[in-house]
Structure formats: C-alpha cells, structure tokens
Amino acid sequence: MFRNNYDNDSVTFSPQGRIFQVEYAAEAVKQGSVVVGIASKTHVVLVAIKRNAEELSSYQKKLFPIDEHVAIAIAGLTSDARVLSNFMKQQCLGHRLTFGRSMPVRTLVEIIGSKAQINTQHYGKRPYGVGLLVAGVDDHGPHLFEFQPSGMTEEMVAFAIGARSQMARTYLEKNIDKFADCDREELIRHGLRALKESLVQDRELTIDNTSVGVSGVVKAEDGSSKVEPFQVYDQQDVTAWIESVADDKEGGAGTGETEAEGMEVDS
Amino acid sequence: MEFGNSGSLREDGIHLDMDRLKKGEVNMAVTFKDGVILGADSRTTTGAYIANRVTDKLTQVHDTIWCCRSGSAADTQAVADIVKYQLELFAMTNGKPPTTQTAGAIFQELCYANKDRLSAGLIIAGWDERHGGQVYSIPLGGSLHKQPYSIGGSGSTYIYGFCDANWREGMEEADAVNFVKDALKEAIKWDGSSGGVIRMVVLTAKGADRHLYLPDTDYKVRHE
Amino acid sequence: MTSIGTGYDLANSIFSPDGRNFQVEYAVKAVENGGTSIGIRCKDGVVLAVEKLVTSKLLKPNANKRIATVDRHLGVVYSGMIPDGRHFIERARDEARAWRDTFKTPIATADLASRMGGYMQAYTLYQSVRPFGITAIVGGFDSAAETPVDGEVGNGPACGAGGKVAGKTHGGPFLYMIEPSGLYWGYYGAATGKGRQAAKAELEKLDLGGPGGPALTMEEAVKEAARILYVAHDDDKEFELEMTWISGADGPTKGAHHEVPKALREEAERLAKQAQEEKMEE
Numbered sequence: 001m002f003r004n005n006y007d008n009d010s011v012t013f014s015p016q017g018r019i020f021q022v023e024y025a026a027e028a029v030k031q032g033s034v035v036v037g038i039a040s041k042t043h044v045v046l047v048a049i050k051r052n053a054e055e056l057s058s059y060q061k062k063l064f065p066i067d068e069h070v071a072i073a074i075a076g077l078t079s080d081a082r083v084l085s086n087f088m089k090q091q092c093l094g095h096r097l098t099f100g101r102s103m104p105v106r107t108l109v110e111i112i113g114s115k116a117q118i119n120t121q122h123y124g125k126r127p128y129g130v131g132l133l134v135a136g137v138d139d140h141g142p143h144l145f146e147f148q149p150s151g152m153t154e155e156m157v158a159f160a161i162g163a164r165s166q167m168a169r170t171y172l173e174k175n176i177d178k179f180a181d182c183d184r185e186e187l188i189r190h191g192l193r194a195l196k197e198s199l200v201q202d203r204e205l206t207i208d209n210t211s212v213g214v215s216g217v218v219k220a221e222d223g224s225s226k227v228e229p230f231q232v233y234d235q236q237d238v239t240a241w242i243e244s245v246a247d248d249k250e251g252g253a254g255t256g257e258t259e260a261e262g263m264e265v266d267s
Numbered sequence: 268m269e270f271g272n273s274g275s276l277r278e279d280g281i282h283l284d285m286d287r288l289k290k291g292e293v294n295m296a297v298t299f300k301d302g303v304i305l306g307a308d309s310r311t312t313t314g315a316y317i318a319n320r321v322t323d324k325l326t327q328v329h330d331t332i333w334c335c336r337s338g339s340a341a342d343t344q345a346v347a348d349i350v351k352y353q354l355e356l357f358a359m360t361n362g363k364p365p366t367t368q369t370a371g372a373i374f375q376e377l378c379y380a381n382k383d384r385l386s387a388g389l390i391i392a393g394w395d396e397r398h399g400g401q402v403y404s405i406p407l408g409g410s411l412h413k414q415p416y417s418i419g420g421s422g423s424t425y426i427y428g429f430c431d432a433n434w435r436e437g438m439e440e441a442d443a444v445n446f447v448k449d450a451l452k453e454a455i456k457w458d459g460s461s462g463g464v465i466r467m468v469v470l471t472a473k474g475a476d477r478h479l480y481l482p483d484t485d486y487k488v489r490h491e
Numbered sequence: 492m493t494s495i496g497t498g499y500d501l502a503n504s505i506f507s508p509d510g511r512n513f514q515v516e517y518a519v520k521a522v523e524n525g526g527t528s529i530g531i532r533c534k535d536g537v538v539l540a541v542e543k544l545v546t547s548k549l550l551k552p553n554a555n556k557r558i559a560t561v562d563r564h565l566g567v568v569y570s571g572m573i574p575d576g577r578h579f580i581e582r583a584r585d586e587a588r589a590w591r592d593t594f595k596t597p598i599a600t601a602d603l604a605s606r607m608g609g610y611m612q613a614y615t616l617y618q619s620v621r622p623f624g625i626t627a628i629v630g631g632f633d634s635a636a637e638t639p640v641d642g643e644v645g646n647g648p649a650c651g652a653g654g655k656v657a658g659k660t661h662g663g664p665f666l667y668m669i670e671p672s673g674l675y676w677g678y679y680g681a682a683t684g685k686g687r688q689a690a691k692a693e694l695e696k697l698d699l700g701g702p703g704g705p706a707l708t709m710e711e712a713v714k715e716a717a718r719i720l721y722v723a724h725d726d727d728k729e730f731e732l733e734m735t736w737i738s739g740a741d742g743p744t745k746g747a748h749h750e751v752p753k754a755l756r757e758e759a760e761r762l763a764k765q766a767q768e769e770k771m772e773e
Contacts, residue, residue, distance in 0.1 A: 005501055011621040012502065015495055015513075017520030019621070039551075114581060117574035123619040144551075151574030155554040156547075173548045298647060302654035361602060368640045372595035375640075397661050398637055399652035411640060415648035436648040471654050 011123045022120050022127050025149035029131035032075030034162035034198040035062055036191050037133040037144045038172065040182045043216030043228075044135040044142035046073040047191035049162075049199070050209045063213045063232045067092035069102045069137045071213050071230040075162035076130035076149075084112055084128065102227075105136035105143040109153045117151030131161045137215050137227050160194060167197040185241075188212055192245045205242045212238050293422025293454035293461040294324055294335035296392035296402045297434070298415055299443035302471035303392040303400035305333050306447040308422065308455055309463035311340070320463045329354040331470045332370045332393030337420040338407075339386040346377050346387055367393030371403040371411055379409030390417045394470040418450070422458035426450045440469065444478065452486055502618045514622060515615050518571075518671035521624035525570035526730065527686035527723045529694065530628040531712040532666040532679050534705050536738035537630035538751075539568045540716040542686065545729040558735045558750075562587035564597055565631040566735050566748035570684030571671075572624035579627055583607055595641040600631030604667035604675050612673025622671045626683040629669065632737040632746055635662035664737070679705060686723025693719040709736050709743070713751050717759035721767050732760055 006012050007020030014020060035048040048062035060078060065071045066088045074081035091111055095103035112132075119125040132147040146152075146159050158179055160168035171194040182190065191212070196205060215230035233241075294307035307324040310317055326344075327333050328351045336343035350373050357365045371391050378387055389405045404417040416434055418426060430450055438446065447467060455461050465486055467478035480486040494500040500513030507513060526542040541557045557576075558568045561583040569576040586606045590598035598606075607629065614622050668683065669675040680694035697715060698706040707715065713734060720732055734751040738744045751759075 011619065013514055013517035013521065013621060013624070015500065015517055015520070017517050017522070017524060017624065019624075110577070113574060113577060117578050120574065121578070121614070121621055121623075150572075151577070155551040156549050157551050159547075159549050169547075169549065176548060298653060300653040361605075368596060369594050371643070372640050373593065375595070375642075376593065394654055396656050396659065399655035401647060401652050403640075403643070411643045412645040413639070413643050413647050414645055436650045437653055472656060 009123055010120045010125065010127055019120060022150045025127035025129050026131070028129035029076040029149065029161055030163055030165075032077075032130070032162045033062065034160060034165045034168055034195060035073035035075050035133055036158070036160040036165075036168050036172070036194045036198075037073060037135050037156070038158040038179050038182075038187055038191050038194075039135070039142045039144040039156075040187050041141065041180050042218075043182075043184045043187050043214060044137065044144050045184075045187045045191045046071060046133055046135045046211075046213040047188070047195050048073050048211045049195060049205075050211055052209075059208060061211070063211045065213075065230050065232060066108075066134075066136075067096075067102060068229045069215060069227055070105060070108060071135055071215065071232065073133040073135070073213070074130055075132075075165075077128070078130075080128045080130040081132065084115075084130065084132065087115065088112060102138060104138045104140070105134065105145065106155070108136070109134050109145040109147060112147060113151045113153040115151075116147070116149060120150060133159060133161060135213070135215060136230070137217055141217055142215065158190075158194075160198065162198075164198040164200070168194040171197045184214060184216060185244075188214065188241050189245050192241060196245065205245075207235050207239055207242065210234075210238050210242060212241060292324060292337055292420035293418070293426070293451055293458060294337060294390060294420050295418040295423070295430075295447060295450060296335060296390045296416065297438075297443055297447060298392075298400045298402055299438045299440060301400070301440060302331075302394040302469065303402055304440075304443050304447050304467055304469050305335055305390070305392050306451050306465060306467040307335055307420075308451060308461045309466060310461055312460050317462075322463070323466060325466055325468050327351075327468075327475070328370055328391075329358070329365055329393070331395065331475055332365065332367055332391070333468055333470065333475070334370075334374070334392070335390040335419060337388045342385045343387045343389065346374065346385070346389070349377060350374050364395065366395040366398055367391065367401040367403065368398065371405070374403075375405055375409060375411040378405050382407075382409045388419055390419050392417075392470065394472065396472075400470065420454075420461070422454035422461035425457040426454045429453050440471075444469070448480060448486055455482075503614075503621050504616050504618050512615060512672075515672050518622040518624050519626075522571035522626045522671065522683060523685060523687075525572070525625075525684045527682065527684035527690055527720060528568045528570045528626075528628055529683075529690050529716055529719060530568065530630050530666045530668070530678065530681045531694070531697070531707065531716055532630075532664050532699060532705055533707045533709050533712045535664070535742050536632055536709040536736055536744070537566070537664045537666055538709055538712040538716050538734065538736045539566050539628060539630050540713075540720055540732065540734040541568045541570070542684070542720045542724055543731040543733055545731060553731065557733055560735075560748045561603065561629075562591075562597055562631075563747050564633070564737060565600060565603060565629065566737055567627055567629050568735075569625045569627040570687075571626060575623045576625045576627065579607065579611075579623060579625060582610055583629075586610075591641065595643075596638060597634070599633045600629060600665035600667065601633075601677070603631065604629050604669060604677075608669050608673050608675040610673075611669055611671060615672055624671065626671065627669045628678075628681050628683065629667045630665070630737055630748075632664050632739055633662035634746060635660065635739055663739070682719075682723075685725070686720070689723040690719050693722055709738055710755070712736075713755055714759045714762055717756070717763040718766050721760075721763040732756065734759070 006014040010021040033049040050059035127149040134145040158172040213232040216228045296305045311319040391403045465480040469476040494513040499507035503514040528541045559580040668681040679699035682690035
C-alpha cells in the first residue's frame with residue numbers, strides 16, 4: 001500500500017489541503033455491510049444487510065433505535081457506532097427532559113457532526129470509523145440524514161452506505177422521483193430492491209441477514225397526525241417483504257407496479 | 268442607625284465596626300444639555316462619630332464614567348474596583364472606550380449575581396460619544412434603571428420633593444450645577460448623617476471636570 | 492512546490508527557514524477546493540451568498556443550509572471543509588452569546604470578527620491541532636439606533652441624552668473575511684473558494700468603495716451576487732444558490748439576518764442565467 005508523510009494523523013494537511021486520516025476513516029465505512037435509507041412524504045425506512053463472522057455465529061445488528069422517533073443504520077466500526085448511539089440516546093433523552101418533546105432530527109445529527117469534527121482537528125484523537133444513516137420523524141415530517149466520519153452531515157432523499165453501496169445508490173438515483181409519494185410498504189420494497197443491487201453474486205436476502213426499520217407520520221381518525229414510532233423488524237417479520245421483492249430482480253416479474261420499475265432499472 | 272457594639276477601637280482611637288461602617292450620605296447624578304453631573308456630600312460616620320468629613324464619594328471607573336456609591340463602603344469599593352478593571356480591559360482589547368451602558372451592565376451583573384451578600388446601592392453616570400450623558404441606578408436587588416436623574420443615600424429622602432419641583436430637562440451646565448448644589452445643600456441641612464463639603468464632577472465631551480464647594484463659604488465659591 | 496520534502500511542512504506551528512507555516516498554506520488549499528462564497532456590503536445592508544455544489548442526486552434539494560445566523564444581526568458563510576465551518580459557527584455563536592452575557596448588548600460585527608480571528612489564529616500555534624480548513628465571511632448590521640442595555644428598566648430624559656457628538660453616525664453594515672491563518676480584514680466585497688478570482692474581478696466592477704460609501708442597494712446586490720456566482724461557477728457541475736441578507740431596522744429584514752425571499756432569489760437567478768446566455772452569444 002502506498003504511504004506518504006501526510007497520513008499519520010488527523011492534524012496534518014497534505015500539500016493539496018487534504019487530511020488523509022479522515023479519508024482513510026471514510027474507507028472504513030466501505031468495509032461495513034450495506035445499509036439503505038429512503039424517505040417519503042409520510043415515512044422513512046432503513047434497510048440493512050447483516051453479516052455473521054462465521055457460519056455458527058450470530059449476525060451483527062445494523063439498525064439501532066435511538067428514541068421513539070429516531071433510529072440509525074450503521075456501516076463501519078461497530079464499536080464506534082455504539083459510542084455514537086449511546087451519545088445520541090442520551091442527547092434525545094436530555095432533550096425530552098428539558099423540553100418535554102422529542103428532539104428535531106437535524107438538531108441531533110448536527111450534534112454528532114460537531115462531535116465528530118473535533119476528532120479531526122486534535123492530535124491524539126482519531127476520526128470515527130463509522131458512517132451512519134439517521135432516520136427519524138419530527139414536526140417537519142420524516143427525515144433521512146447521512147453522517148460521515150469527517151463530521152459532514154447532509155439531509156438526503158435516499159442514500160446507501162457500506163460495501164458496494166454504489167450499486168444501491170444507482171438504483172436510488174434512478175427511482176428518486178418515485179419515493180416522495182410512496183406508501184409505507186412501497187418504500188420498504190424500494191429499500192430492499194436497492195439493497196439487493198449491492199449484494200455479492202450468489203448472495204440473496206434472507207430472514208437471517210435482512211433488517212428493516214420504519215417510522216412515519218400517520219393520519220389518525222380525527223385528522224390529526226401521529227408519529228408511528230420507529231420499529232425494527234427482523235427474522236420472520238421480514239419474510240413477507242423479502243418474498244415480495246424476491247422475483248423482480250433484473251427486471252423480473254412481480255406485481256404490476258414493480259414490473260414497470262424493474263424495466264426502468266434495466267434501461 | 269443603630270449603634271453597633273461589635274468591633275474594636277483602633278490604636279488611633281477610631282471605632283472600627285465592619286458591620287456598621289456604612290455611610291449615611293446623599294449623592295445624586297443628573298443629565299443636562301452637554302452631559303451629566305454627579306454630586307455628593309463628604310461625610311463618613313461610624314456611629315455618632317464623623318470618621319471622615321472630607322470623603323470623596325465620587326468614584327471614577329473610566330475616563331468619563333463615574334459612580335456614586337452608597338451602602339457598605341467595603342462592598343461598593345470592591346464592586347467599583349472590579350468594574351474599573353473590566354472597563355480598562357474593555358478599552359484595551361476593543362480599541363474603543365466603553366459606554367456608560369457597558370459600565371451599567373457590568374455593575375448590574377455583579378450586584379445581581381451577589382445580591383444575597385452585598386449591601387450596595389449605586390448610581391452610574393457617564394458621558395460617551397454615542398449616547399451622550401446617561402444616568403443609571405442600581406438599587407439593592409440588582410435591577411438596572413435608566414433615569415433622567417437619580418438621587419441616593421439616606422439624605423436623599425429629604426430632597427425628593429425639591430428635586431421633583433426643580434428638575435428640568437436639558438439644563439445649561441451652570442443651571443445644572445446649581446440644581447445639584449441646592450439639592451445637596453437641602454439634604455445636608457436636614458439629614459444628620461450627611462454633611463461636610465459638596466463635591467461634583469461634570470462629564471462632557473471635554474472630559475471630567477471636578478468641582479468643590481465648602482460650607483465655610485456657604486457652598487457659594489468653587490474651590491480648586 | 493518548495494515545501495515538500497523539507498520536513499517543515501509535516502506539522503502545524505513549525506516555521507520553515509524562510510518564515511512560513513506550510514500547514515496553514517495547505518489549509519488554504521482546502522478552502523480553494525470548496526464552493527465559492529461571496530459577501531457584498533451595500534448602502535443599506537449586507538448580502539451573503541454561496542455556491543453549493545450538488546455532490547449527489549440523492550441530496551434533498553434546498554434542505555442543507557450553508558449560511559448560518561450567529562446572532563440576530565450576524566450571518567456567516569464559508570468555503571472549505573464544511574464540518575470545520577460548522578465548528579466555526581458554533582464558536583461564533585458562543586462568542587456572541589458571551590458578549591451579550593457580559594455587556595448586555597449585541598456584539599458589533601467588528602468585535603465578532605476580532606474574536607473569531609483570534610480563535611482561528613490559535614489553531615495555528617500548536618502541534619496538537621490543525622488550522623481551520625475554511626475561510627469565513629462574516630456579515631452584520633450594527634444597530635444605527637441607540638439600543639438599551641438588555642433588561643434595563645425606565646428611560647432617560649424625554650428630550651434624549653445631551654452632549655452627543657453632532658453629525659456623527661453609528662453602526663451600519665459591515666463585512667469581514669477571516670482566513671485560516673486568523674488574518675482578517677474588512678471588505679466592501681469579499682469572495683473565497685474555488686471561483687474567488689472570477690468573483691473578485693466581478694466585485695471590483697461594482698460601486699462599493701466610493702467616497703460616499705457603497706451606492707449599491709441590497710436588492711441590486713442580491714441580483715449581482717447571483718450573477719457573480721453564476722459567472723464564477725464551473726459550468727459542468729450542478730449547484731444550488733443560497734443567499735441571505737441583513738438590513739438596518741428600517742429595511743426589509745429589520746436588522747435581522749434572514750434568507751433572501753424565494754421570489755427575489757428566483758428572480759435573481761433568472762436574471763443571472765439570462766446574463767450568462769447573453770454572454771455566450773457574444
């Protein structure tokens with residue numbers, strides 16, 4: 001591997017004004033298995049591929065609920081993610097205590113952004129080796145944010161991070177105009193299809209390796225809107241969704257609507 | 268004032284009672300056409316004894332920002348010293364003189380934050396380029412009041428009526444000096460713990476100008 | 492580049508034999524890669540604008556703001572490393588807050604620039620930190636009217652305070668630009684980031700530094716800002732334009748830092764595109 005003099009720590013700029021340690025940390029994100037997030041006008045979903053170290057070991061969790069209304073999907077160093085997750089849980093709880101309401105998603109994301117930035121400017125610290133998709137619902141509706149080790153945070157319509165995530169992003173870009181008006185189930189299916197794009201040859205979605213998380217705003221009987229708390233689904237709870245996208249790969253047949261989308265993916 | 272029985276006699280015979288060393292006094296500050304004037308008597312008492320009959324009760328905290336202190340001498344001196352330091356620092360770090368408002372804000376912060384431990388009533392008056400002459404008063408609880416003129420100290424009780432009847436907005440300097448002098452003379456006449464000379468400072472664009480009037484000449488002549 | 496291989500460029504706060512701090516110079520390089528930011532000081536206020544490069548089609552349009560409000564009357568825009576910029580803004584907010592806490596009055600734009608210049612400079616002094624990878628443009632409108640001490644009660648004489656210096660005005664619009672070294676200057680028009688050269692050339696054509704003060708109004712400046720960012724923009728990349736402004740108490744924002752209204756921004760963009768096309772035809 002090529003080395004240079006400017007990549008030993010996060011307090012040294014290269015002559016081009018780059019900080020290699022931060023860029024390397026971004027590489028760590030690509031080592032993690034892929035996670036996908038999409039937001040519509042009413043819902044936000046996170047879907048993830050879980051990996052197991054060996055045949056007989058358990059699968060590493062990828063989706064972590066933070067508060068009633070927020071959850072994260074992680075790619076990269078799990079232990080770093082746990083630190084951030086605990087921190088986010090505390091922040092959300094603290095916000096509820098002082099303000100008596102849930103924390104706006106952007107506020108939460110900007111707090112961890114600031115926290116991560118500090119690690120890129122001080123000697124003896126290292127950037128976080130994890131990327132996050134932060135999904136949540138607040139007064140302004142559903143939101144999806146991407147968090148990078150550099151401390152960069154951006155609100156996205158849909159996004160994917162982790163190994164081979166470019167394939168998933170390509171799928172998302174092609175279908176981006178559809179997401180806004182998708183209902184809950186359609187959104188999950190789009191997520192799973194994006195996820196499938198990033199799978200290695202011969203691998204497929206199973207109830208063991210797939211996680212699905214959803215939150216949204218639901219209209220109550222009296223017309224008022226209510227938050228559907230973030231819920232993570234695993235195992236038999238994701239069976240139906242996996243089956244619903246099982247046969248539409250590479251433009252394969254499915255329901256009427258999925259067929260049309262499959263065609264577009266191909267074009 | 269109740270006479271204290273705590274404390275001790277110093278070797279020079281002055282009874283020092285730290286709990287009771289409060290100045291009975293009269294002081295005031297007024298705005299006028301070109302700025303502000305501060306004025307005060309000069310009596311400091313420990314019980315019945317006049318510990319100092321020519322006290323200077325007008326304290327400078329910056330070039331053209333001064334204050335009248337009433338209450339505990341120790342407390343108000345300490346507070347004024349801190350503010351003086353802060354204002355000097357402000358002028359140096361910001362490359363421009365502080366405003367009367369700046370001084371008022373710092374005084375208030377100290378008086379409010381330490382309200383349970385302080386016995387301090389202050390009148391802050393100053394002239395600055397932007398706001399001209401201004402008078403602020405900070406009574407016991409640490410609130411900040413902007414006033415056209417302000418009177419304080421035990422002797423002020425006796426001159427509320429006088430001031431209300433004779434105060435005018437935008438007076439000429441000579442008229443304002445006479446107003447302050449006449450008011451203080453009344454307080455000195457009626458208040459047992461006010462007395463001695465009358466000191467004033469006139470703050471305008473020209474800077475600080477000090478006045479001194481002695482009882483020997485019935486406060487008629489301005490001495491150096 | 493003479494700096495490479497000498498070893499003097501490997502750590503912050505190290506002087507080279509000819510008296511340079513290469514790490515600071517490299518930080519400037521990080522700024523030069525970022526989207527262009529500009530600020531214009533006008534007759535009646537300040538306009539800030541930034542070219543936000545769209546790095547992904549998946550970004551939510553117009554959701555990610557880059558110009559921040561630091562206090563009611565202060566706005567900051569920056570080019571370079573965005574997380575560094577966010578840190579800068581947090582610190583600027585802390586400074587503005589601290590000033591209000593001690594002096595019970597809003598911080599003047601010049602004072603904020605001074606504080607933040609000092610903060611940036613401190614990050615060039617130690618090997619344990621790196622300089623900021625941003626250049627920040629600070630715009631503000633210092634109240635021209637007399638403001639009370641926060642929380643004061645009562646009022647002075649009804650005729651107003653006497654002894655004011657006649658004919659002297661106070662406050663007004665101000666613009667500063669702070670570099671990674673901590674160096675800062677006041678500007679009539681400021682530009683930084685990738686397209687700064689082109690932007691500066693355009694800014695210099697505007698009537699900003701005349702003896703009677705700037706002639707440009709804010710509304711004109713908004714249109715100029717949009718046009719300048721379109722000129723400075725590298726054509727084959729998509730970008731979003733974000734613009735904010737600060738007027739005096741009698742202007743459209745009543746002394747506060749606000750986003751330029753959508754209708755005006757779109758009109759400015761339309762004119763900018765039109766000007767761009769006319770130039771192409773020539």
